[in-house]
Amino acid sequence: MLASITGNTKIIGVIADPVSQARTPIMANTLLDEKGLWGAFVMLPMHVSAEGFPAFIAGLRALKNFGGAVVSMPHKVVAANLVDELTPEARLVGAVNVVRRNQDGRLIGTMLDGEGFVAGLACAGYSVKGANVLLAGAGGAASAIAFALAKHHCASLCIQNRTPERASALSKRITDVYPQVEVTTEIHATSHYDIAINGTSLGMKPNDDLPISKSLIARCDLIAECVIAPEMTPLLQEASDQGKVVHTGVPMLAAQMNLMLAFMGAE
Template sequence: MTITGATRLLAIIGDPVAPLRSPAVFNAAFERLGHDMAFVAFQIKAGDLECAWPAFVAMANLDGLVITMPHKEAVLPLLAALGPTAQLTHSVNTIRRRADGAFEGDMFDGEGFRDGLERAGHPPRGKRILQVGCGAAGTAIACALARAGAATLTLYDSAAARLEALTALLHAHFPETKVQAGHPDPRGFDIVVNATPLGLRPGDPMSIDASLLSPSQIVADVIPNPEVTPLIAAARAIGCATTTGRDMHEGQARLAAAYLGIKGWDV
């Protein structure tokens, strides 16, 4: 890939950025598709986004941004408009520049996760699901699972306020799905979801007790790197079917590429 003064730019912003897969995935796609585009990562600490934002707005050759933790909620007041899922979940993971130069954004974490599940042969419709983690990504995932027809959705988060807020949101918008607060005990569920950051760093504890899993269950993790987290490794050792953060990431990338107007995307 040769970068010139005419190359259009996309970027991902977050902290940390070293484990992120997006630069490699997008740049490989641009080279394969023959697009004169490049994708870079900017490490911006929590609390510094508002200070950095005017620089992104001023970069006329920057067409869009992918947003990851800890900025998915903090970016909201900086945008000119929000898409429907961003309005529902109060978080954003993809931003595009409008014709007037302003930025608008939407959220594809949840639908990307659902897409990964379904492509792996595990549609959530009619399933009993345990989800651990109710942050920005967890909120989007829970909404996508309810929208896709999950029969029951049991939620757990160590922060009671996040858990209560997500439960109320789902009750209001998805009354067909039975939603309840619970505990990180996977017994009795069809699908078990880790939507926490646990597993991202070496030495992280598991979000659930893997010894309580059974081979008939599907275990899904949102962590993209390492792809095989301790939870996924333990689930596979028991005989569970699994989907990984890579499956979710590829689903997100397909949806984000369409939103950003990248033609020919087939990842």
């Protein structure tokens, strides 16, 4: 297979900090191989800090054999301000999780997290239509998921965030586009949720706080993750211990992998 890497190989990547936990390279390269495209394209991990991210993005415009990259935490929101053009989905969410380099060096950003998350749930047999949903987070991935939940007709959405102002701002943006969905940032004593989602990075590190409290987990039926590694996060472990149905973050990535590769030209 190594002979397939030539001077014509296009480099695609996954940009994150940290990136050592990323499953994207092995999933993407396996899929490229299945499609007969491995060698024409190869995906590499790209470990870039928040401080170095703007300069790194600028440099990608000059790399003529760069096809694009999956953009992961913590860069999704910043990336939306650094690319040259946003798709309607990315503009609506205000974040980017895939970047494509055009032949002229212009960088185009899109957002697939939301559709990927809903599709991942659907593949596991869960529908968001008519569901009362609790969402932890208001960053790039969480925003994408929030808009996708509203688009796919959830009945209500409660957004919680460590910075309440960000939760309120996201709530207003969703209400402006999907006024038929009940969106709130308040949890009431009688509140019960069909689905609870962690849209934050909490859970990637062993000592992270739970993004959803133990007492609130008890008031939810299905607990779902965006964190991919570890696959069984402390949140999911706690939910499982409470007898709740759990849904890992892996299906979200798997559901959007073909879309990501296609957007970067690997089709």
